[in-house]
Amino acid sequence: MSSARKNRKIALSMEELLQHALVIELEAEQSYKELADQMEECGNHDVAVLFSKMAALEGKHATKIRHHATGVELKEHPPWKYRWEGFESPETLELTEVHYLMKPHHALDLALSCERRAESFFRRAAAESEDQAVKNLAQEFADDEHQHAIWMQEWLGKYPTPKMDWAEDLDPPAGAD
Amino acid sequence: MSEAISQRLKASDYKSANKPVWCPGCGDFHVLLSIAKALAHLQLPTEKVAVISGIGCSSRIPAYLNTYGFHGVHGRALPLATGVKVARSDLTVICAGGDGDGFSIGGNHLLHACRRNIDMTYIVMDNEIYGMTKGQPSPTTAADWDSKLTPGGPGISPFHPLVIALASGANFVARAFSGDPNGTTEMLVDAITHPGFSFVQILSPCVTFRPDQKNWKKQVHPAPVTTTADASQAARRVMTDDGFNIGVLYKGSRPAYRQIVTTVTRTNRDLEKEFVT
Numbered sequence: 001m002s003s004a005r006k007n008r009k010i011a012l013s014m015e016e017l018l019q020h021a022l023v024i025e026l027e028a029e030q031s032y033k034e035l036a037d038q039m040e041e042c043g044n045h046d047v048a049v050l051f052s053k054m055a056a057l058e059g060k061h062a063t064k065i066r067h068h069a070t071g072v073e074l075k076e077h078p079p080w081k082y083r084w085e086g087f088e089s090p091e092t093l094e095l096t097e098v099h100y101l102m103k104p105h106h107a108l109d110l111a112l113s114c115e116r117r118a119e120s121f122f123r124r125a126a127a128e129s130e131d132q133a134v135k136n137l138a139q140e141f142a143d144d145e146h147q148h149a150i151w152m153q154e155w156l157g158k159y160p161t162p163k164m165d166w167a168e169d170l171d172p173p174a175g176a177d
Numbered sequence: 178m179s180e181a182i183s184q185r186l187k188a189s190d191y192k193s194a195n196k197p198v199w200c201p202g203c204g205d206f207h208v209l210l211s212i213a214k215a216l217a218h219l220q221l222p223t224e225k226v227a228v229i230s231g232i233g234c235s236s237r238i239p240a241y242l243n244t245y246g247f248h249g250v251h252g253r254a255l256p257l258a259t260g261v262k263v264a265r266s267d268l269t270v271i272c273a274g275g276d277g278d279g280f281s282i283g284g285n286h287l288l289h290a291c292r293r294n295i296d297m298t299y300i301v302m303d304n305e306i307y308g309m310t311k312g313q314p315s316p317t318t319a320a321d322w323d324s325k326l327t328p329g330g331p332g333i334s335p336f337h338p339l340v341i342a343l344a345s346g347a348n349f350v351a352r353a354f355s356g357d358p359n360g361t362t363e364m365l366v367d368a369i370t371h372p373g374f375s376f377v378q379i380l381s382p383c384v385t386f387r388p389d390q391k392n393w394k395k396q397v398h399p400a401p402v403t404t405t406a407d408a409s410q411a412a413r414r415v416m417t418d419d420g421f422n423i424g425v426l427y428k429g430s431r432p433a434y435r436q437i438v439t440t441v442t443r444t445n446r447d448l449e450k451e452f453v454t
Contacts, residue, residue, distance in 0.1 A: 030189065038201040076185070079214050080363035087357040087394070096356065096384055096391045098201045 010083040010121070011128045014137070018069045020082060020089075020125075021141055024118055025062035028091035029055050035098060042100040047107050054111055058091065061144075068137070085124075090117035101167050105159040112152040119145035186220055188213040193243045204355035204381030204390075205235050208302050211358045211379075212242065212271065215365035219269075226269045229258040231283060233275040234309045235302035235381065252282025255290040255299065262297050269369060270297035277307045280316040280336050287338075291345035291374055296433040298368045298375040301338065302355070304383035304390065312386035338378050339415040343408050343427060348373030350411060350427040354397040355381040360423065367425055373433040380421075393421070400424035 012020060032055035039048035084090060091114040099106070122142035126135045191213040199205050216226060226244035230236035231254035239246025245268070249257045258272035272290075279287055279301045290299065305322075307313040314327050316336035323330050342350050349371040353361040361379060368375035380397065382390035400422035405411050411427035 034206065035201070037196045038199075038206075041196055041198055042201060044201075078218055078363070078366075079359040082359065084359075088359065095206060096202050096204070096382055096394065099384075100201045102201075 008083065009128050010085070010125050011130065012083070012125055012134060012138075014131065014134050015072055015074060017125060017129075017134050017138055017141075018065065018072055019074050019077065021122075022062060022065045022069065022074065023082060024089045024091050024121075025058050025065055027089045028093075028114065029058035029062060031092045032058060035093060038098070039100070039102075044100060044102065046104055047102055050104050050107050054107075057148075061148075085121060086117070090114065090121045099167060101169060103159065103162040103166055105156065105162055106166075108152060108156040108159060112149060112156060115145050115149035115152050119149060186217055186223075188217040191216045191223060191243050193241055195240050197237070197241050199234060199237070200383075200385045202382075202384035203234070204304065204379075204383070205238070205302055207355040207358045208235070208273075208300065208361065208379055208381055209238060209241055211353075211355070211361040211365055212238070212273075212300070214358065214362040215369060216244070218362065218366050219369065221269055225267065226271065227258075227261050227265070228271045228273060229261060230254050230272070231274045231278040232309075233278045233307070234383075235273065235275040236278055238273050252278055252284075252286065254278065255283060255286040258297055258299075259290060259293065259295055262295050266296075271300065271369070272297060273300040273302070275308070275315075276301060276303040276305060276317045276338075277315040280338055284316070284336075287341065288345045291342050291347040291376065293434050294346055294348055294373040294431055296372055296374070298365070298377065300365070300377050300379060302379050302381040303338070304381050304387060305335075306383050306386050308383045308386055337416065339376075339426065340412050342376040343412045343415070346374075346431065347376040347427075348429040348431050348433070349375035349377075349425070350415075351375075351377045351425040352400075352415075352423050353377055353379045354393060354421075354423050355379050356394045357397070357423065364425060371428060373429070373431060380423075396421045397423050400426060402426075404428050406430060 032051045036048045036051035036055060039051060093110050093114055097110055119142050122138045122145060126138035126142060129135050129138060223244045228239040228242050228244050229247045229249060230239050231249055232251035239248050247257055254272050254274050258270050262270040303317055305315055305317045307315050312324060312326055314331040318331055318335060320332055320334055321330040339350055339352060349368055351364045351368060353364045364377060368377050380393055382393055384391060398421060402414060404425045406428055408427060415426060
């Protein structure tokens with residue numbers, strides 16, 4: 001990934017901050033829904049249910065952001081104009097890290113990384129803005145994400161680390177292994 | 178939220194209700210997302226878009242989009258797409274498939290589609306393997322890629338699709354990475370709106386048969402050069418790059434193919450007279 005992308009400033013106006021925050025939650029919701037479908041398609045019901053729950057949570061977060069945006073004219077930007085630090089919005093799960101045999105532990109671990117990335121994004125937005133109102137709201141969003149990460153960590157604690165052979169498939173789809 | 182935003186078609190409006198059966202983690206999920214985002218950005222009516230494909234994992238894509246679609250036969254996506262565009266020039270035609278379908282079985286069609294310069298976009302999701310048939314090497318597989326099916330590697334130099342496209346006359350040539358769906362969206366918007374034949378190679382990892390391709394996200398980087406309109410300069414650049422430069426590499430100005438409309442004056446009966454009965 002380009003270091004230029006990672007290092008570019010993410011100072012945002014109030015409208016941009018709200019729009020970025022909304023897109024973060026909407027894209028996370030959509031991504032979790034699709035991952036739930038993917039897991040259901042390959043028979044991994046436990047993880048499918050977990051991803052569906054996460055999609056519902058992200059949907060609630062989006063509603064909260066919309067509430068914050070009441071009275072603000074939000075403008076949709078072209079997808080490539082958002083100032084994400086990585087290739088995608090920070091709460092979108094890294095697609096190549098999912099596996100059809102993954103366990104709830106792995107799913108929650110990846111989701112925890114997403115919450116941490118979102119927190120980091122908002123902390124930077126707060127630090128790099130010169131507008132005090134934007135700083136305050138970005139800080140509030142960062143604190144929310146921090147709280148989500150704590151909940152995610154507690155949730156993760158309920159699922160022990162899977163055994164080393166969790167990806168072993170006695171009837172693998174791959175013929176070239 | 179403004180009324181204007183809610184009335185616009187969203188990326189999700191371009192996706193069908195069919196659930197993709199690709200392996201979880203497959204790069205093609207992101208390509209699907211990028212196509213949907215590009216169509217949403219352009220606000221193209223779903224009934225004004227046709228997505229045509231051949232055979233392979235990635236060629237399933239028309240079924241997952243809410244536009245017109247045609248899942249054709251192996252390697253013949255480009256002739257089909259050409260026919261659709263010539264018959265219905267009002268449609269935005271997107272042709273999509275994989276490296277096996279496009280560069281091997283349909284390799285000859287690629288040359289002539291580039292040469293004809295018909296106004297459409299060809300997306301090749303390149304994972305350097307035949308995924309649907311369980312991992313045989315494709316024309317873009319590295320010569321030393323060792324596997325159970327090809328011990329020691331196929332031993333054949335890989336095909337260089339961007340150079341071939343440039344040499345054959347494609348009017349727009351770009352390389353994207355599926356793991357960068359927003360950057361890919363921008364490139365697809367550019368490709369769709371550029372007149373003539375646009376060719377976009379999208380590096381799209383196959384996590385099942387090529388788990389090593391998970392590293393592509395660390396290897397890709399923006400092309401350190403600006404887009405050129407000089408095909409020979411673009412060809413030199415892609416011949417010498419590391420294969421992981423992403424960006425629009427060439428934008429030509431060759432006029433797109435225009436159908437010459439003729440008035441048919443002969444009837445079927447006139448034609449029949451020319452055959453021996």
